Amino acid sequence: MDSPGKRNHTVVTEFILLGLTDDPVLQIILFIFILCIYLVTLLGNVSTIALIRISSQLHHPMYLFLSHLAFADMGYSSSVTPNMLVNFLVETNTISYLGCGIQLGSGAFFGALECGVLAVMAYDRFMAICNPLIYSTKMSTQVCVQLLVVAYTGGFLDVLSHTISFFSFHFCGPNQVNHFFCDFAPLVELSCSDVGLPIVLSSITVGFLIAVTMCVIAISYIYILITILRMRSTEGRQKAFSTCTSHLTAVTLFYGTITFIYVMPKSNYTTDQNKVVSVFYMVVIPMLNPLIYSLRNNEIKGALRRELARKMYS
Incomplete structure (x- = not known):
C-alpha cells in the first residue's frame, strides 16, 4: 500500500452542494421565491445602469459610482443564485473542481x-457635503476613475488570495x-492538507479590505455629521441628510451581514444560520440596493419620469 505521504490527494474532481434544505415542498417554494428575487435583481440593476448612462442629468460622480455598485450587485448575486436555483430542481447538485474555484473567486x-465601491461613495458624499466649493475639482473624472481602479484592485486582490488558497x-x-x-469555510473543513497558511492569507486579505473600507x-x-450639525439652515441639514440616507441604508445592510459572517466567532452561530445570512447578503441585498436608491432619490425618480415621458411621446 502507498504511504499517506505518497498517496495522490487530488482524487476529488467534483463537489456536492447540499443546499438550503432537502424538503421537496420547501425546495419548490424557495425556488419560486429566489427566482423572483433574482429576476428583480437583474431588472433593477440593469435599469439603474441604463438610466444613469442615458440620462444626462445623472452624469455626476455619485451616479457613476452607483452604476458600478449595481454592476457589483449583479455579479455578486449571479455568482451563486443560478447554481442555487438548479440545486432546488435536481436530486444531487454537483459542481466541478474548477467550477467550485471559479464560483469561490467570483x-x-x-x-x-x-465594499470598495461603498467606501468610494462615502468619500464622494464627504467631499460633496464638507467641501462643496471645491467638489467639482476634487472629484473630477480622472479622480473618479482612480478611485474605481482602487476599488477594482481590492476585488482582484481578494479573488487572488481565495484562488491561491x-x-x-x-x-x-x-x-x-x-x-x-x-464558500471558503466549508471547503476548509473538507481539505485533508494543511490549511493554516491559506486561512491566514485569506483572513488577512478579507480583514484588511473590510477594515480599510469601514474606516x-x-x-x-x-x-x-460634524458639518451637518454646524449648518444653521434646517433645510440645508435635511438636504444633506437626504443625500446620505440611501447610502447609509445600503452600508448598514451589507456590512451588518458580512460582519456576522466574517467577524463574529463561528461558535456563536450554526451552519443553518450561516446559510440564511448568506442568502440575505448575496441574494436579497443586491435586489434591495436599486430599490433603496430609486425610492429615496428624487433625481433618479425625476430622470426615470423624463425618460418614460420621452419614450411615450417620441
Whole structure:
C-alpha cells in the first residue's frame, strides 16, 4: 500500500452542494421565491445602469459610482443564485473542481468590489457635503476613475488570495459541501492538507479590505455629521441628510451581514444560520440596493419620469 505521504490527494474532481434544505415542498417554494428575487435583481440593476448612462442629468460622480455598485450587485448575486436555483430542481447538485474555484473567486471579487465601491461613495458624499466649493475639482473624472481602479484592485486582490488558497487545498475524503455555494469555510473543513497558511492569507486579505473600507466610511460620516450639525439652515441639514440616507441604508445592510459572517466567532452561530445570512447578503441585498436608491432619490425618480415621458411621446 502507498504511504499517506505518497498517496495522490487530488482524487476529488467534483463537489456536492447540499443546499438550503432537502424538503421537496420547501425546495419548490424557495425556488419560486429566489427566482423572483433574482429576476428583480437583474431588472433593477440593469435599469439603474441604463438610466444613469442615458440620462444626462445623472452624469455626476455619485451616479457613476452607483452604476458600478449595481454592476457589483449583479455579479455578486449571479455568482451563486443560478447554481442555487438548479440545486432546488435536481436530486444531487454537483459542481466541478474548477467550477467550485471559479464560483469561490467570483463571489470574493464582487464582494470585495462592493465594499470598495461603498467606501468610494462615502468619500464622494464627504467631499460633496464638507467641501462643496471645491467638489467639482476634487472629484473630477480622472479622480473618479482612480478611485474605481482602487476599488477594482481590492476585488482582484481578494479573488487572488481565495484562488491561491483554494488550489492549494488537497481533497481526498468527503466531497459534500454543507452550503448552497462553494464558500471558503466549508471547503476548509473538507481539505485533508494543511490549511493554516491559506486561512491566514485569506483572513488577512478579507480583514484588511473590510477594515480599510469601514474606516473610510466611518471617518467620512463623522466629518459629514460634524458639518451637518454646524449648518444653521434646517433645510440645508435635511438636504444633506437626504443625500446620505440611501447610502447609509445600503452600508448598514451589507456590512451588518458580512460582519456576522466574517467577524463574529463561528461558535456563536450554526451552519443553518450561516446559510440564511448568506442568502440575505448575496441574494436579497443586491435586489434591495436599486430599490433603496430609486425610492429615496428624487433625481433618479425625476430622470426615470423624463425618460418614460420621452419614450411615450417620441
